[in-house]
Amino acid sequence: MTDTNRANRRIAVVTDLDGVLANFHKGYAAIAAPRFEVDLTDEPTQWDFGLGVRAHELMKDIFNDPRYASLWDRLEPYEGIAQIAALNPVMVTTHRPEYARFVTLVWLKRHEFEVPSRTLLKLATAHERLHFLAALAPVYYLDDSPATVKVAETVPGVMPYLLDKPWNRKSAHELGIRRCVASLEDFARLVNEAQG
Numbered sequence: 001m002t003d004t005n006r007a008n009r010r011i012a013v014v015t016d017l018d019g020v021l022a023n024f025h026k027g028y029a030a031i032a033a034p035r036f037e038v039d040l041t042d043e044p045t046q047w048d049f050g051l052g053v054r055a056h057e058l059m060k061d062i063f064n065d066p067r068y069a070s071l072w073d074r075l076e077p078y079e080g081i082a083q084i085a086a087l088n089p090v091m092v093t094t095h096r097p098e099y100a101r102f103v104t105l106v107w108l109k110r111h112e113f114e115v116p117s118r119t120l121l122k123l124a125t126a127h128e129r130l131h132f133l134a135a136l137a138p139v140y141y142l143d144d145s146p147a148t149v150k151v152a153e154t155v156p157g158v159m160p161y162l163l164d165k166p167w168n169r170k171s172a173h174e175l176g177i178r179r180c181v182a183s184l185e186d187f188a189r190l191v192n193e194a195q196g
């Protein structure tokens with residue numbers, strides 16, 4: 001086998017951004033807690049903190065208003081992000097609004113990601129995400145959404161892993177998610193082993 005062939009067989013790596021690399025919940029809580037006069041200091045066990053319709057309204061505001069750009073810029077990284085960045089090349093997918101693109105690229109760069117233009121992909125729907133993953137196969141994929149991981153399990157050549165979080169445990173169990181990792185370090189180790 002030539003080196004070129006070997007390079008072509010290299011496993012691609014794709015990861016979700018919010019809830020995986022970036023602590024969106026903490027940034028969101030900083031806005032939601034004073035607005036709704038609730039205590040949101042603990043890591044949530046539900047994706048929307050149990051705020052229901054109020055959470056969705058606020059989410060809509062955040063997505064539609066470029067004045068929230070600083071929110072994305074300030075998000076804290078999760079522990080182990082350096083090991084993910086070191087998997088270069090790694091691609092990051094997101095639902096974030098278009099106005100957040102620049103601050104997101106700067107954020108990724110700040111956390112040691114190489115950021116050529118193809119690093120960050122806005123994939124608005126689950127269908128787009130799966131289509132993209134299928135085209136990249138063989139690919140390792142990391143997400144904190146059990147629903148997305150469950151569907152990705154059906155795509156040939158895609159190895160989806162769920163990142164275990166308090167807010168996805170119940171649903172992961174109900175959906176019977178096959179592959180789960182406890183940390184970013186664990187996922188990076190699996191990828192490194194697979195790449196050999």
Ligand SMILES: [Mg+2]
Nearest residue numbers: 016018019144
């Ligand atoms: Mg996510």
